[in-house]
Amino acid sequence: MNKISTIGFGILATVTALSFNACKPKNTGTAISGDAAAKAFVAPGQYDEFYNFVSGGFSGQLSTYGLPSGRLLRVIPVFSVDPEKGWGYSEESKPMLMTSHGFIPWDDLHHTELSQTNGEIDGRWVFGNANNTPRVARIDLKTFRTAEIIELPNSAGNHSSPFITENTEYVVAGTRFSVPPDYVDGDVPISSYKQNFKGTISFISVGKEDGKMDIAFQLLLPGVNFDLSHAGKGPSHGWFFFSCYNSEQANTLLEVNASQRDKDFILAVNWKKAEEYLKAGKGEKKKVRYARNTWDESTHSGKHEILEEVTVLDAVALKDICYLIPCPKSPHGCDVDPTGEYIVGSGKLAALIPVFSYTKMQKAIADKAFEGEYEGIPVIKYESALHGEVQKPGLGPLHTEFDGKGNAYTSFFVSSEIVKWNIKDLKVLDRAPTYYSIGHLSIPGGDTKKPNAKYVVAYNKITKDRYLPTGPELAQSAQLYDISGDKMQLINDFPTIGEPHYAQSAHADIIRPNSVKIFKIEDNKHPYAAKGEKESRVVREGNKVHVYMTSIRSHFSPDNIEGVKVGDEVLFHVTNLEQDWDVPHGFAVKGADNAELLIMPGETQTLKWVPEKVGIYPIYCTDFCSALHQEMQGYVRVSPKGSNVPLTFSLGKNSSDAKSPENNGNGGQPK
Amino acid sequence: MKKLLLLAGFAALLYACGGNSQQEDKQAETTPSASEPAPAATAPVDGVGKFKDVQIPATLDAAMADKGQTVFDVKCSSCHKLTDEKLVGPGWKDVTKRNTAAWIMNFVTNVDEMLNTDPKAQAQLEICLVRMPNQNLSDDDARHIYEFMRKNDGVK
Numbered sequence: 153m154n155k156i157s158t159i160g161f162g163i164l165a166t167v168t169a170l171s172f173n174a175c176k177p178k179n180t181g182t183a184i185s186g187d188a189a190a191k192a193f194v195a196p197g198q199y200d201e202f203y204n205f206v207s208g209g210f211s212g213q214l215s216t217y218g219l220p221s222g223r224l225l226r227v228i229p230v231f232s233v234d235p236e237k238g239w240g241y242s243e244e245s246k247p248m249l250m251t252s253h254g255f256i257p258w259d260d261l262h263h264t265e266l267s268q269t270n271g272e273i274d275g276r277w278v279f280g281n282a283n284n285t286p287r288v289a290r291i292d293l294k295t296f297r298t299a300e301i302i303e304l305p306n307s308a309g310n311h312s313s314p315f316i317t318e319n320t321e322y323v324v325a326g327t328r329f330s331v332p333p334d335y336v337d338g339d340v341p342i343s344s345y346k347q348n349f350k351g352t353i354s355f356i357s358v359g360k361e362d363g364k365m366d367i368a369f370q371l372l373l374p375g376v377n378f379d380l381s382h383a384g385k386g387p388s389h390g391w392f393f394f395s396c397y398n399s400e401q402a403n404t405l406l407e408v409n410a411s412q413r414d415k416d417f418i419l420a421v422n423w424k425k426a427e428e429y430l431k432a433g434k435g436e437k438k439k440v441r442y443a444r445n446t447w448d449e450s451t452h453s454g455k456h457e458i459l460e461e462v463t464v465l466d467a468v469a470l471k472d473i474c475y476l477i478p479c480p481k482s483p484h485g486c487d488v489d490p491t492g493e494y495i496v497g498s499g500k501l502a503a504l505i506p507v508f509s510y511t512k513m514q515k516a517i518a519d520k521a522f523e524g525e526y527e528g529i530p531v532i533k534y535e536s537a538l539h540g541e542v543q544k545p546g547l548g549p550l551h552t553e554f555d556g557k558g559n560a561y562t563s564f565f566v567s568s569e570i571v572k573w574n575i576k577d578l579k580v581l582d583r584a585p586t587y588y589s590i591g592h593l594s595i596p597g598g599d600t601k602k603p604n605a606k607y608v609v610a611y612n613k614i615t616k617d618r619y620l621p622t623g624p625e626l627a628q629s630a631q632l633y634d635i636s637g638d639k640m641q642l643i644n645d646f647p648t649i650g651e652p653h654y655a656q657s658a659h660a661d662i663i664r665p666n667s668v669k670i671f672k673i674e675d676n677k678h679p680y681a682a683k684g685e686k687e688s689r690v691v692r693e694g695n696k697v698h699v700y701m702t703s704i705r706s707h708f709s710p711d712n713i714e715g716v717k718v719g720d721e722v723l724f725h726v727t728n729l730e731q732d733w734d735v736p737h738g739f740a741v742k743g744a745d746n747a748e749l750l751i752m753p754g755e756t757q758t759l760k761w762v763p764e765k766v767g768i769y770p771i772y773c774t775d776f777c778s779a780l781h782q783e784m785q786g787y788v789r790v791s792p793k794g795s796n797v798p799l800t801f802s803l804g805k806n807s808s809d810a811k812s813p814e815n816n817g818n819g820g821q822p823k
Numbered sequence: 824m825k826k827l828l829l830l831a832g833f834a835a836l837l838y839a840c841g842g843n844s845q846q847e848d849k850q851a852e853t854t855p856s857a858s859e860p861a862p863a864a865t866a867p868v869d870g871v872g873k874f875k876d877v878q879i880p881a882t883l884d885a886a887m888a889d890k891g892q893t894v895f896d897v898k899c900s901s902c903h904k905l906t907d908e909k910l911v912g913p914g915w916k917d918v919t920k921r922n923t924a925a926w927i928m929n930f931v932t933n934v935d936e937m938l939n940t941d942p943k944a945q946a947q948l949e950i951c952l953v954r955m956p957n958q959n960l961s962d963d964d965a966r967h968i969y970e971f972m973r974k975n976d977g978v979k
Contacts, residue, residue: 673897673898686896705956707911729898729901731898732959
């Protein structure tokens with residue numbers, strides 16, 4: 153990006169509805185035109201047509217935008233704590249962030265994948281991967297909350313994840329960083345990479361009804377870097393394709409050392425074959441440790457468990473599971489078209505795009521058209537699997553999505569553009585600049601059998617001058633293009649949280665009708681729930697003080713508590729008695745070394761507080777709830793250790809009504 | 824009447840602050856505006872909702888009243904006392920003498936529409952200034968609650 157054109161874009165950023173052919177980096181096509189605003193405009197009070205689930209990158213979260221407006225609808229906390237929502241701070245949510253390394257407050261979420269049935273988005277779950285401490289999360293789209301997180305043993309840098317098979321039979325996870333497996337002594341010289349470091353690919357089964365995740369098996373592979381992946385579909389259902397780089401097996405200065413070979417590989421995995429081996433008992437059970445955390449909607453609590461065994465299939469010793477297809481120049485994206493016939497590999501440093509044919513690959517395997525082996529895995533001859541190459545499409549192809557009309561859309565990081573090309577004849581049809589340096593791109597359903605190809609969204613790595621400057625750190629950007637016509641048309645541009653990598657979109661009709669509005673108070677099975685003020689109370693168990701508290705517009709019960717002592721572990725179990733949509737209550741305590749709680753209607757959440765100083769501590773509702781929200785407050789008195797102030801609690805001063813049931817439930821304590 | 828309109832406006836404002844103005848609940852938003860005629864004084868005694876002319880036997884159904892008390896304990900007692908004393912909402916003493924069964928059952932199941940259109944409900948709001956939350960009561964819950972109210976009012 154030269155300076156002049158950068159300045160040009162800066163001016164353009166402030167001007168809408170004007171054509172600026174003169175300023176584009178390449179003189180190809182129209183980037184913006186007069187009706188763009190109308191196409192992206194969603195009137196106040198109107199709903200967007202699509203939900204867009206965008207990975208939050210180094211924020212560790214998953215954000216939900218509406219398309220075409222680009223309005224941020226919700227940030228779903230997944231792998232990182234979120235004090236705003238109490239995620240990772242409430243006692244109930246802490247178990248969700250537990251791992252074999254203990255509690256981890258952060259991760260790096262790169263890819264999202266919506267669950268599918270028959271190769272179409274079914275709107276039940278969206279999955280996300282943790283790139284740092286390898287995990288996969290399942291988010292329930294009825295509640296837009298993280299329902300389950302499973303850790304991956306024998307793994308590091310879970311990047312080629314969480315891609316799924318066409319009926320969500322499996323979610324996969326692959327090692328970007330090969331490492332010595334957990335079940336051997338990992339105290340080895342780093343320079344012994346070739347000898348001791350292994351790659352693994354995990355196949356995580358997903359419960360058909362409940363979505364529960366289990367590691368069905370892991371494939372043990374040579375130490376390389378697995379990068380991205382996509383499942384076969386239709387005729388190629390039963391296969392999974394992974395791009396891999398660093399076939400040089402370098403362990404230092406990969407920037408240079410992992411770019412030596414002209415070609416790395418696409419790994420084709422016959423997972424049906426792997427299932428056969430598994431059934432035949434060819435898997436080896438290995439002793440490892442990994443976490444599985446599940447959220448229970450009836451107790452409103454997470455449960456953390458450590459699992460200690462995983463079944464490993466040796467993909468080198470067990471023949472016919474894995475084949476390698478040479479792919480030029482450090483392949484990154486690995487995308488399968490809607491028919492399941494074509495596999496697009498994108499070399500980060502390449503100036504062409506190879507397209508492989510599933511049919512040709514099968515024939516090559518049958519004919520043993522191999523050029524040799526790599527670390528014991530057969531390498532199919534490049535030409536034998538190749539459908540063809542897209543010549544001179546641009547520089548640095550990364551990812552490809554499909555429109556279901558025979559066309560592919562590929563992002564080009566180096567030349568900063570999206571290029572539309574025809575899969576069959578490999579001809580380039582259109583190109584549109586992005587601002588700037590696009591990474592992933594996404595078409596609704598663009599990696600499924602049935603794309604809904606109204607838009608493509610570019611997720612850009614560099615924002616530069618697109619928005620008002622905010623110091624050295626800028627928001628990342630997404631750009632929306634209308635692709636309903638022959639030419640791509642830029643119609644919207646919006647900032648995103650964290651760093652967006654992959655994203656997926658689904659039509660709102662698939663998700664919106666199932667959205668939960670409240671949790672039924674009758675179904676609340678939280679062990680410390682107070683279902684009604686009658687059940688609100690304070691109970692001391694040694695140095696633990698359990699406050700069974702209720703909230704309703706606009707008071708807490710109880711709201712005056714005395715007899716807490718310095719060093720006590722006070723647990724506020726707050727039950728929100730509201731049964732109306734969009735009436736959460738918040739809860740905060742002065743001086744608490746913790747975040748707030750944000751409690752949905754019918755839910756119970758717990759805030760732990762260990763007071764360290766004597767005094768009076770206000771509590772209050774943090775989420776504006778009614779005209780008398782400012783009145784929603786109370787006090788806790790903290791006395792010195794050993795003080796004889798009795799434990800009491802109360803609400804209001806009206807205690808004379810003998811008939812009132814609320815006088816019956818307080819264990820003789822004064823109201 | 825001016826005051827009532829002002830109140831309705833205020834109620835709408837409160838509603839908006841709660842963030843409830845969703846498309847699905849459009850009917851709940853139809854608050855009377857200044858340009859529309861205010862609800863007639865001759866509003867139906869049963870209010871607005873699915874219940875009309877509910878027939879209630881003279882004697883109490885104790886089992887039903889017990890079920891009603893369970894609902895009261897969880898969803899109502901935070902704001903209503905069983906005496907004539909106002910807490911957040913009005914006390915329940917004699918509530919069954921002031922309103923028909925259908926009006927009460929409509930109010931507790933169709934809260935937003937009642938608060939927006941029923942003069943009696945709006946008059947209560949004028950006193951309490953807190954919109955009764957919609958507590959998602961089923962039709963059965965409403966009937967049970969009504970029976971518990973009757974018990975509280977001395978019906979045997």
